[in-house]
Amino acid sequence: xxxxxxxxxxxVDRIETDGFGVIRFDKPIGANTCTIxxxxxxxxTPADTAFVISTLRPGIRVHGIATTSSQHDLPxxxxxxxxxxxxxx
Amino acid sequence: xxGGWGVPQFEINPYRRGLLISxxxxxxxxxxxxxxxxxxxxxxxxPGDLVLFRSSTFSLSSHFISSAQNQFANExxxxxxxxxxxxDDLVVEAVPWKGVRTRSxxxxxxxxxMRVRRDKALSSIKRHRIALRAQSMMGSRYSxxxxxxxxxxxxxxxxxxxGSPQIGRVIICSRVFHDAYAEIKNSxxxxxxxxxxxxxxxxxxxxxxxxxxxxxIRVPA
Numbered sequence: 001x002x003x004x005x006x007x008x009x010x011x012v013d014r015i016e017t018d019g020f021g022v023i024r025f026d027k028p029i030g031a032n033t034c035t036i037x038x039x040x041x042x043x044x045t046p047a048d049t050a051f052v053i054s055t056l057r058p059g060i061r062v063h064g065i066a067t068t069s070s071q072h073d074l075p076x077x078x079x080x081x082x083x084x085x086x087x088x089x
Numbered sequence: 090x091x092g093g094w095g096v097p098q099f100e101i102n103p104y105r106r107g108l109l110i111s112x113x114x115x116x117x118x119x120x121x122x123x124x125x126x127x128x129x130x131x132x133x134x135x136p137g138d139l140v141l142f143r144s145s146t147f148s149l150s151s152h153f154i155s156s157a158q159n160q161f162a163n164e165x166x167x168x169x170x171x172x173x174x175x176x177d178d179l180v181v182e183a184v185p186w187k188g189v190r191t192r193s194x195x196x197x198x199x200x201x202x203m204r205v206r207r208d209k210a211l212s213s214i215k216r217h218r219i220a221l222r223a224q225s226m227m228g229s230r231y232s233x234x235x236x237x238x239x240x241x242x243x244x245x246x247x248x249x250x251x252g253s254p255q256i257g258r259v260i261i262c263s264r265v266f267h268d269a270y271a272e273i274k275n276s277x278x279x280x281x282x283x284x285x286x287x288x289x290x291x292x293x294x295x296x297x298x299x300x301x302x303x304x305x306i307r308v309p310a
Contacts, residue, residue, distance in 0.1 A: 013284045018226055020268060022283045034283045036272050040225060073275050 006075065009063045010034075012056045019053050023062060023077070030071040037077055052080065098164065098293075099300040101129045103145060103199030110304030119195050123310050129203070129303045131194060134174045137216030137223075139206040139266050139298060141289055142170035145199065158290035165293040168204065171263045173223040181223045183261045189226040206298035208274070215273050222269040263287040 006029050014022040019039030025032070039053050056062075062082050066075035103125070112130050122128050134140075144151045151169045158166035172182035178194045197203060211219075267287045271277045279297040281287050292298070 016226075016268075020226075020272070024284050036268075036283065038272055040222065040272075074271070074277070 003067045003069045005078075006066050006068060007063070008066050008075075009061070012058050012060045012062060014058055015053060015056050021053050021056060029066060029075045030068050030073075032068075032072075032074055035066065035074040035077060037080075056082075097300075098204055099302040101203040101205070101303050101305075103127070103202070106305040108304075109307050112304070112306050115306070115308075118308055119193075122195055122198055123308050125199050126308055126310065127305045128195070128198065128308050130306050131174075131178050131303065133301060133303050134205055135207065135213075135216055136174060136176055136221075137207075137211070137219035137269075138174040138301065139292055140172045140174050140180055140194070141168040141204040141206065141293055142172070142197065142201045143167050144169070145202050154289075158288050161290040161294055165290040168289040168293045170201075171266055171289045171292055173220055173266050173269065174205070175220050175224060181220070181227065181265065183226075183265045189223075189265060191224065191227070203303075204293070205301040205303055206292065207301050208270070208278075208298055211274065218273045219266075219269045222273055223265050226265060226269070263289055263292055266292060 008025050008027070008029060010023045010025045012021060013024040013034060021037045022034050023037060024034045029035075037053060037056075060082060062080055064077055064081050065079040066077050068075040106127055109127070110130060112132070115128065115130075115132075118128060154169040155163075155166045170182070172180035174180050175191065179191050180194055181189060181191050183189045194203070207216075264287055267278060267281055267283075271281075271283060277283055278292070278295045280295045281291050281297075
């Protein structure tokens with residue numbers, strides 16, 4: 001299945017101390033209005049993201065690039081910026 | 090009103106056990122269950138299964154939680170707690186004060202009615218990963234502060250005037266399952282949105298999970 005790269009703008013909705021977070025998109029990507037960033041699994045983002053997540057707080061505006069392979073799977077964030085500061089990769 | 094009657098729910102009800110099943114005896118049964126005389130055969134559960142709970146008797150806190158989930162049909166709103174099955178009789182759950190912890194399901198018998206739900210489309214590996222992911226949250230999430238915060242937010246938001254720390258409690262217990270599920274499956278459950286509060290009623294009503302029938306075994310005293 002083809003993978004699409006999509007630019008997004010969004011807001012950090014939730015950050016948990018164990019390296020789990022949710023980013024809410026300004027505009028839906030496929031059927032998804034949000035996605036997960038996680039330092040514990042490689043299923044959504046690059047695995048080495050613990051430092052990135054620890055710097056994020058709910059309410060922070062972010063933008064970047066996500067890849068998506070289907071309408072329903074959560075988009076995978078491959079590039080993440082906060083105010084032009086690149087956090088991922 | 091979300092959800093509704095139609096699909097039968099397979100409850101683990103201490104007082105409506107149905108036909109007992111014949112199964113090999115269980116090795117470690119607590120004294121209070123031996124005195125009760127019956128135990129659910131949790132060997133039918135798999136790691137990563139969702140376990141829903143409700144009280145077998147009336148309690149004020151359960152009443153408040155059910156009332157706060159009143160956008161759902163009663164058959165879903167009546168479920169007031171959620172946990173993730175690990176193995177044997179152990180589950181991982183989130184509770185105020187202690188955050189995420191593990192405990193035995195035997196402690197719920199015969200006080201609570203349970204229900205086991207599963208995404209049968211998931212591979213065994215992914216189900217195990219959900220269980221491990223939920224367990225990895227232990228001690229790190231969902232403190233009383235978080236519960237109070239969610240309860241306060243919810244009382245001003247989607248839930249009704251019964252919003253209270255109790256509501257925070259049920260949202261955080263449901264999040265343990267749903268966060269782990271969504272992260273491992275890379276997709277939220279049908280009818281659930283990651284950015285919205287998830288309650289036991291959501292997990293009861295979702296069509297993404299199917300009930301698993303758990304039989305009862307007679308336990309010699």
